[in-house]
Amino acid sequence: MRIAVYGASGFTGRLAVAEVLRRGMTPVLVGRNEERLRKAAAEAGGGDVRVAGLDDPVALAGAFGDCDAVVNCAGPFTSWGETVVRAAIAAGRHYVDTTGEQRYINRILAAYDADAERAGVAVVPGLADDGGPGDLIAHLTAERVSPVEELLIADMRRPGAASRGTARTMAEVFAEGPLDYVDGAWVPAGDDAPASLAVPGADEEVPVTPFPLPGVATVPRHVTAHRVRSVVAAEVAAAFLALTPDVVESIPETPDEDSRRAAQWLMVAQAEDGRGGRARGWVTGPDPYRLTAVIAVEGARRLAAGEGRASGERRAGALTPAQAFDPADFLGFLTPHDVTWQVTGP
Ligand SMILES: NC(=O)c1ccc[n+]([C@@H]2O[C@H](COP(=O)([O-])OP(=O)(O)OC[C@H]3O[C@@H](n4cnc5c(N)ncnc54)[C@H](OP(=O)(O)O)[C@@H]3O)[C@@H](O)[C@H]2O)c1
Missing domain, CATH: 3.40.50.720 (NAD(P)-binding Rossmann-like Domain)
Known part of the structure; x- marks a missing residue:
């Protein structure tokens, strides 16, 4: 092939x-x-x-x-x-x-x-590593809840090990602002997203910030939900917010191999039926670029x-x-x- x-x-x-x-x-x-x-x-x-x-x-x-x-x-x-x-x-x-x-x-x-x-x-x-597993785990999570009133997708990786190409791209994406999916349409994200999220392996909830993840575009195409939105760990959003053009060009073309291999990605999905029923899914793995x-x-x-x-x-x-x-x-x-x-x- x-x-x-x-x-x-x-x-x-x-x-x-x-x-x-x-x-x-x-x-x-x-x-x-x-x-x-x-x-x-x-x-x-x-x-x-x-x-x-x-x-x-x-x-x-x-x-x-x-x-x-x-x-x-x-x-x-x-x-x-x-x-x-x-x-x-x-x-x-x-x-x-x-x-x-x-x-x-x-x-x-x-x-x-x-x-x-x-x-x-x-x-x-x-x-x-975000849009693939994120879409797949959201589908499996949403299957457990009916109806799906609210579906939240979260990229909960810690900051680190990004290439210059990623930094260049994320600087552009951040400037566009996130979308929510509400009642069959994509609209600018509301300001009522949760402020923190429980994460597997963490004792306390982790602060989160609305962020334009792929799942808001993909999940509504196979899950019937009233609302779909997305957040990332607040410390990652803050790192992207600091990406001025000068900062982007100062980032090495490729992250060093040790920090690349040591990095871990984590996608979380949470589906709620609006009556107190909630399913949660997560998927995690190493070495995001590989x-x-x-x-x-x-x-x-x-x-x-x-x-x-x-x-x-x-x-x-x-x-x-x-x-x-x-x-x-x-x-x-x-x-x-x-x-x-x-x-x-x-
Ligand atoms: N969603 C995720 O989790 C994820 C994971 C990995 C990568 N990415 C994305 O993948 C992209 C690449 O990242 P990277 O770190 O591999 O960047 P990179 O090292 O800068 O590579 C960019 C590639 O695109 C080519 N290119 C750029 N502008 C071009 C143009 N105008 N015409 C033709 N080719 C062009 C470059 O060609 P030259 O060598 O000729 O410059 C190079 O081959 C980024 O958008 C990044 O955000 C996303």
């Missing part, structure tokens, strides 16, 4: 190329800079190199033409993602990406559903192999992770990578 990685010269892209090789598949490294792509291929120990900039959609679609799926790692996606989505659809290839950008995900899911369905491909934005590569590459592989949701479900269109893949099965695939998860209640 051949997996195209767009932005293969970047930090996340290089990890995705390494993961494609580790899984015994062939990576096709695509991007704008031949020298950086060749260096990435040499470091990874294999892979074809194809140069295609975002200003040349024909070359881009051509670069994807003989691949089975595309993993897009070139961000900020708000700026660069849509061109790659269009090229993948034009080439008739499945598409996943590693974005965490809430409004971009919302736009792609709305704008490309019909085109992707017509082309017979799945477009799954936000298949990273796990992002593991998650995105497995998603692309499943789509290309026809191992998405069972027949009868939608296999083509712009889909969320929980629409494209069986949630418990996909999370189960991650357990050998030291990912653990649990759903309790009500």
